[in-house]
Amino acid sequence: MGGFILAKRENGADSKNDSALLNDALAVFSKKGLALNKKLVTRDFVIYVYHKYKFKIENVVNFDNDQFIISTGTLIYKEKSGGDALRNLFHDFSENGEFFKNTYGQYCLIIFKQGKLYLFNDALGVYPLYLNKPANIISSSFLATLKTLKKKTIAHQELYEYLINETFYGYKTMVAEIDQIDSRHILQLSPEPALIPRKPQNTRLNRNSSFDEMVKEVSNNLIEYFKIVKTAFDNEICAALSSGLDTRLMLALMRKVGIKPELYVHGKKDSSDVRVSEAITKGEGLELKVENPDDYPRNDERDFRKLVEMNYYWLDGLGEEYGAFLTGFDMDTYFKRLERARLHIQGSGGEAFRNRLMLPDKSYDILSVIRAHYDKYSSSLFTDIFNKKEYLSALVNKSKFLFDNKCKNIDRQSIEMIYNFFHLKHHIANIAKINNQFSYSLYPFTEMSITSQSLDIPIRYKDYGVFEAALINYIDPALAQYYSIQYGYKYSEYKNIPFTKKLRYLARIHSPIILRPIIRRNYWKRDQFGRDKFPYYLESRYLKQVFPNDDLTISRYINIDKITKYTMMSRALSAELVMNDML
Incomplete structure (x- = not known):
């Protein structure tokens, strides 16, 4: 389940003209350290499927009449993972999409059944897939897809998106000849290409429900999901802990269903993350691994090119927030975690239960929403190629797939859609893709059945982190008793937010959008990473x-x-x- 390349054949034969480029693409997986599992051939395509770095798991299952099913990423189907999940899903698969109600995870599935070849990823598209412009290669790897191109053109908009926001938005990339696959459809690749609409598997809330009723309903939905994870992976799970809400909510849910994860915290010994995590684990009798970057030796400059090259392939070229220029600390600690667990479970996406865009509860025009969150730098940082007006306008147009394209003003619930289905999806996709090369890696809060519920939670419930704190208190009251340095209160006391915290929060929420870029830039001048x-x-x-x-x-x-x-x-x-x- 480490990755794949799907290459189009010409008239039932492999393309000789592009064989050298395909070999370069296959070499990317070799340099990642991923072993080839199987090569499958149909009349129109050849598919190379790779194991994960750490685990040789059954990710291809063959059936009679040359039929097969392939999975990469992390797939749970009917509470099973690996080969059992694939056999059950192949049996249930049909174009009507009924099987999706039992499908979880961030994954790609390739199915050859009854003479038709299908390909699709998870509903939110957190596990990204790449298509080259000749449309003869699809891959889970951006870097492998890059190697198949004879011509490479830099897409200015997407390059600036990556530089400023760490990712690309929409279905384009910084290379104009590489697109991302639209997760809203099942792709039929042969015998003729077709797009099959995907039925949404949303779980919604009654917006008229009380605060306590919503907390109970969302909590129960989360608990049921984590029961499925427990059945599929038992206790072979590792997870981060920090001073924030998301990781503590995950720990509460795991404890509730009987999962005993290997816990780690990433940070310096005096950081708030380490201090809070140590207090929680000591108080609850849990083990904790502290991953301190100060304990990692400095790299020798003579070895630096080799380290960057290793990062470049492991992180699929661009990486995420930190790019490919890192010490070996992050990857070394990641691999050590895998010695203790098959599944790495992440809290990313829990911010959907908070007012993460930090806007008041009212309607806005789309441009104002985009400017509030994405106008981060002065134009003077960039050369004359950059045009801020055009840059923001392109982001507005990319986000409009969520609404009526003629729509200018959107209500507060629709604004939350921009965060969940536009921003959050692409930011988590980078790290989800990378981590799933090495082990099973799961992002529960990006499941459509979970993130869709968050859209119905009123903003007044999300403010101050109150709703997520209440979830923790409902699911595991003992964990809610520990003070959060980050939020300034015990989560068990979410009904009594300190006045100074409220005042600071309200000042930020109601700061004029036109001033936010200036405030943000002045704040960053005081950032510790100057x-x-x-x-x-x-x-x-x-x-x-x-x-x-x-x-x-x-x-x-x-x-x-x-x-x-x-x-x-x-x-x-x-x-x-x-x-x-x-x-």
Whole structure:
């Protein structure tokens, strides 16, 4: 379940013209350390399916008459994973989509049944799939798809989206010749191409329900989901803990259904995440692994190019927030977790239960919503190629697939759709894709049956993190008793938010949208990751190992000397690698 490449054949034979490019794409998986499981051939396509890095799990099942089913990512079907899930799903599969009601996870499925070849991913598209513009390659890997191109054109909009927001939005990428597959359909690839509409599997709430009724209904829905996870993976699960709401909600749910996860916290010893996590685990008699980056030795500059190349392939070229320019700490600690668990379960997406866009409960025009969240940097950071008005307008147009394209003003519930189905989906997709190469990796709060419920929760319930705190208190009152440094209250006391916290929150919520970019930039000037605190491996003596020449292509798009965030610098350098396909 580590990944795949699906290549189109010409007249029942493999394309000789593109064989060298296909070989380059296959080599990407080899450099990721993923072993080929099976090569399957139909009249129109050849499919290469790879194991995960850590586990050789049954991800291809063959049936009579050359029929088969393939899964990559993390799939749960009828409370089963692996081969059992695939056999059951193949039997139940039909174009009417009834099987989706028993399907969970972030995955891709490829099914050859009764002479037809189908391909689709999870409903939200958190497990991304890539299609090259000749339309002869589909893959789970952006980097492998990149290797199949004879021509590469930089898409300016998507490049700036990646530099500014860590990801691409909509169904495009920073390479114009690579698109992302639309998760709203089942793709029929042969004998003739067709798009089969996907029936939504939404679970909605009664918006007139009381606060307590909603807390109970959402909690029960979450508990039922985690029971399914428990049946599929038992206790072979690891999970993060932090000072925030999302990881504690996950721990509450796991304890409720009897999962005993391997817990870890990522951070320096004096960080709020470590302090709160240690208090919780000590108080509840749980074991905790502290992953402290200060304990990791400095990399030798002579080995840095090799490290970047390894990151480049493991992180599929662009990585996520930190790009491909990292120490070996993150990957080393990740692999150590896999020695203790098959499933890595993540709390990303829990913010759907909060007012994450930090806007008052009223209608807005779409441009104002986009500007409030995505207008982050002064245009002076970029070269003349960047046009902020056009950049924001493109984001507005990309988000309109959620609404009537003629719609200008949207209500507060629709604004939440922008966050859940537009922003959140793409941000989690980067890390979901990466993690699923190595092990099972699950993001419960992005399940359509869960995230769709969050749309019906009134904003007044979400403010201050109250609704999510109430979920924790309802599911596991003992966990709710621990003070949160991040939120400034015990989650058990969500009805009595401190006045100073309320005041600070309300000031932020009601700050004028036109002033938010200025406020945000001034806040970032005080950020601990300022220019004078770039990590050592972004010093010139390290970067010279990767870029011997100072003439960087990325300088045509952004003024490198004006970058003050080290995460953006890492992304800019990662984009440079992709632009020139250097490694």
